[in-house]
Each structure stands twice: as structure tokens, then as C-alpha cells.
Amino acid sequence: MEFETLKKTPVFEALSSIGKRIYQPNGIFYWTSRAKKEAEINATIGTAVGFESDIIEGGREKLLTYYLPELKQYINLSPEKFASYAPIAGLPTFRDLWEKWIIYKGMNAKNLPSGSIDITGKITKPAICNGITNCIFLISRFFLNPGERIICPNKKWGNYNSVLHLQNELKIESFQFFKESELNVEGILELMQKISETQDKIVLILNFPNNPTGYCPTKNEIQKILNSLKNFCDSSNKPVLIFCDDAYEGYSYSDQRVGTSIFYELIDLHPNLIPIKLDGASKEVLMYGGRTGAITLGIHSSWLPHSEKELFLQDWENKIQGMIRSTISNSNHFYQEVLIEILRGGFEKMEESRKKIYEILKKRYFASINAFNKYKTEGITMDPAGGGFFVFLNIDKIPATNFADHLLKEYKVGTFPIMSEKEEINGIRVAFCSIPLEKIEETFKRINLTLSDLS
Numbered sequence: 001m002e003f004e005t006l007k008k009t010p011v012f013e014a015l016s017s018i019g020k021r022i023y024q025p026n027g028i029f030y031w032t033s034r035a036k037k038e039a040e041i042n043a044t045i046g047t048a049v050g051f052e053s054d055i056i057e058g059g060r061e062k063l064l065t066y067y068l069p070e071l072k073q074y075i076n077l078s079p080e081k082f083a084s085y086a087p088i089a090g091l092p093t094f095r096d097l098w099e100k101w102i103i104y105k106g107m108n109a110k111n112l113p114s115g116s117i118d119i120t121g122k123i124t125k126p127a128i129c130n131g132i133t134n135c136i137f138l139i140s141r142f143f144l145n146p147g148e149r150i151i152c153p154n155k156k157w158g159n160y161n162s163v164l165h166l167q168n169e170l171k172i173e174s175f176q177f178f179k180e181s182e183l184n185v186e187g188i189l190e191l192m193q194k195i196s197e198t199q200d201k202i203v204l205i206l207n208f209p210n211n212p213t214g215y216c217p218t219k220n221e222i223q224k225i226l227n228s229l230k231n232f233c234d235s236s237n238k239p240v241l242i243f244c245d246d247a248y249e250g251y252s253y254s255d256q257r258v259g260t261s262i263f264y265e266l267i268d269l270h271p272n273l274i275p276i277k278l279d280g281a282s283k284e285v286l287m288y289g290g291r292t293g294a295i296t297l298g299i300h301s302s303w304l305p306h307s308e309k310e311l312f313l314q315d316w317e318n319k320i321q322g323m324i325r326s327t328i329s330n331s332n333h334f335y336q337e338v339l340i341e342i343l344r345g346g347f348e349k350m351e352e353s354r355k356k357i358y359e360i361l362k363k364r365y366f367a368s369i370n371a372f373n374k375y376k377t378e379g380i381t382m383d384p385a386g387g388g389f390f391v392f393l394n395i396d397k398i399p400a401t402n403f404a405d406h407l408l409k410e411y412k413v414g415t416f417p418i419m420s421e422k423e424e425i426n427g428i429r430v431a432f433c434s435i436p437l438e439k440i441e442e443t444f445k446r447i448n449l450t451l452s453d454l455s
Helices: 010-014 017-021 028-038 069-073 092-107 131-143 159-167 185-196 219-235 306-325 333-344 347-375 400-411 437-454
Strands: 049-051 063-065 127-129 149-153 171-175 202-206 240-245 273-280 293-297 380-382 391-395 416-420 425-430
Touching: 010 273, 017 131, 092 127, 092 293, 092 333, 092 347, 127 131, 127 306, 131 159, 131 202, 131 240, 131 273, 131 293, 131 306, 149 159, 149 185, 159 171, 171 185, 185 202, 185 219, 219 240, 219 273, 333 347, 347 391, 347 437, 380 437, 400 416, 400 425, 400 437, 425 437
Parallel strands: 149 171, 149 202, 202 240, 240 273
Antiparallel strands: 049 063, 127 293, 273 293, 380 391, 391 425, 416 425
16 A cells, blocks of 8 residues: 555654554455455355344344344344444444534534534544544554654643553653633643654644543634644644544533534644544443544645545545554444434434533532632632533642542542642542532532641
8 A cells, every 4th residue: 555645645744653554454344345245155254144043033034143142132223233343443324424423513613713614525534443542542653653742731631641651652741731720822832842843743632621620711712722823833844733632522611611622623724734533422422331432634625636535535544444453453333323323313302412411510510610619718729610521629738649538538529639740730630520419519518628637
């Protein structure tokens, strides 16, 4: 595979050594796919296949993947929809629906600087992975070599360290997330400039609403990020990759905060800017155990003439499939079928169903803000938030692990402590998403009592 069309874009230049050499050969999935269409006898894939009547009395005289008959009492789907392998990058119907869902969210965005944005024809087909964790692992390995640097806020999801640093051996460069209670855009730019002096690409991961703080940027902050990125790309002739970790997309509880992914604004912003959306069903469809995530690339209109776009998509698809096949092989078939049924019911219907849970979380969020303000005292502050599933409390002088331990032992409240002297973090993440509304005030009261005990 030469990937001649991909080589004409900044995407190829930005690939890691693995990304450049990986490809999906015409292996078992290729031959199985052909055999399903062309063969009278299919002796390709290593799954036990036969007539349903062989294993179930009164079963159909239909060839399918054998399954344990007991499964039918738990799963209300035909066996074809849960027992067989899914294609490497996901079921075509699910990928089509998830692509439409992504486009739908852009078209219905209300608080992005550009308002609603139509990205039809400007993205790759979402490649389905085993949750957003797997998406982050694959895409960072795809673009970055061991020892190269990736920019993250200092307040970030703890698993970034395991995935990016311990697994993929990347160096995480952190900027102070906040500057005077606002997003520290200057800190992002300083790191980008520093890294551009020694590295042939700049990679930044953004997570809004943020875990662990719940932070959602304002429209003005989004615009400031866009202006800064465009200016940087104008002055730098290097690829700039933005990984949009959109795990909590849609969970913004204030009209002043942007809950739609910045990904939509990044497409076509600059030829050297490569936006990649990482999203999935865990929070968006409240299907945490489904482990269904997606990788979607934004395509700049100047990269290639329209006549070569299909060739580019084929190149991208082959490489992404190569990454998936060589790590997890493919993703869960059953949950993709379930999601197909949910998405086929209509995006508006799904949003309406989810809205009930959204409103519950919104009440818990504001109850958390009010309870913190009621009981707050010197020695503890809350970071700006606006959405997501969490708020973050900064604690002075007392080690966060000691604080969380005392809070749990003495007051029976479980929180997650985050400490990093290097990144100047010492505090606890409070997951209001898992606290019943009537217990939120009591939670913050007990946090205040713990502070009094340990001060």
C-alpha cells in the first residue's frame, strides 16, 4: 500500500512511525466479506457456523453463527445480531447513523461562535472502537512516537497518564487550566510554541466539559482559542492536531457555556490544523458498559480536489482499520445493534429521552454550587465548572488523599482525591452525577466538617 493520496495531505506528515507503516492487508475480513457475496461454500472465518435447527428444536434452516440457546432468553435480538463478529471499524449501519448524529449535533448547536454548523461531507466515516479510552490510545499511538510530547491541561482525566504516558510512552506537557478563573489560552499557546521548536508536529487534547472540573468554556473563550490556533498555524508550517475528547458533550447547564464540541469550529479553520473527534455512547447515550466509541477526522477543503476525496477516505479507512485490527480486532457487535435501534428511533426522540436525565443532573449541579457556597470557608475553593458530571474542590495545606480518607472514614462520603506537586494540583473531585439531590447539601456539609477537623 502506497497511500499516495493520503501523502498529499498534512495528515500523513503528522503520522507517527507506526501510523506511517500500519495498513490493513487483505486478510480474513476481506476474504470473508467477499465470500459472503461470491461463494457457494464459505470456508473463511474462524467461527462455528451451521443451521439454527442443528442447535434448537424448531430452529430455522438458516446458516448463522452458532450460539448458546440460553442466550435467547436474555437478548431480544436475532442471533445474527449478536453472535457474529462485527466488521473491523464497526457495523456500516451504525457508522452511518453515528456520522449523521455528529452532523445533527453541529446543525443544532446554539452557542458556538458560528452558531449551527453543517459539516456534511467534511468528515471521515466514524471508526468504531472499544470506548473513548481505546480511541485515545489508538489515535495517540497513530500520530505520536514514544518520547514525543502531547499538550494537556494540568487538570485532566487521570487515565490520560496511563494511556498516553505509561502505555504509549509519550511526554505529557501540562498547562495551568485556569488563569484568574478563565481558560488559560495563553498557557496553551506558550506550550505550543515551546514544543514547535523541537518537534515536527504539535498535538493538543481538549476535553469539554472537562473531567475532573466540569468546566465548559464560554463562547468568547472558544473564539479566543480559534483565533489563537489560526494565528499559530499561520506562523508555523507544522501540522497541529487537536484531539477533541467529547465524552461529556451535551452536558452544559448554562446558556453562558458551550456544551457542543469545539470540533465543529476547527474544521476548515486552517489547512495545517487537523481536528479529530473522539466520542461515544458511554455518556451521550448513557450506555457505559457498551464500550462503544468513535474516531472521526475533520477534512480541510483545501487538502485535495474533490475528485481525490474518495481515495483519501479509502487511505484513511485502511490505516484506521489497521490500527483497530492489530489491537482489539473489532468492537462489540451486540451493543452496536442496540445503538442502531436507539438511533433509528430518531435523534430528537433520543434527546427527549435523555433530557429527563439531563435535567436531573442540572439540578444536582446547581445544588452542588449552592451547597458549596453555603458551607464554603477559607482553605477550600471550587474551580469554574458549568457542566459535565463533576465539580473540583481545591484544598489548601491538607494533602488531598488525607482529606478524602478522613471524609470517607469519619463522614462516610466517598470522593476522588487528585494530587500532583509538579502540576500544582491538590483537591477532590466530587461526582454530583452519582449523588441523589436530597443528599447533596449534606455532602458539602460533611466536606466542610472534614476541613474543620484537619485544619
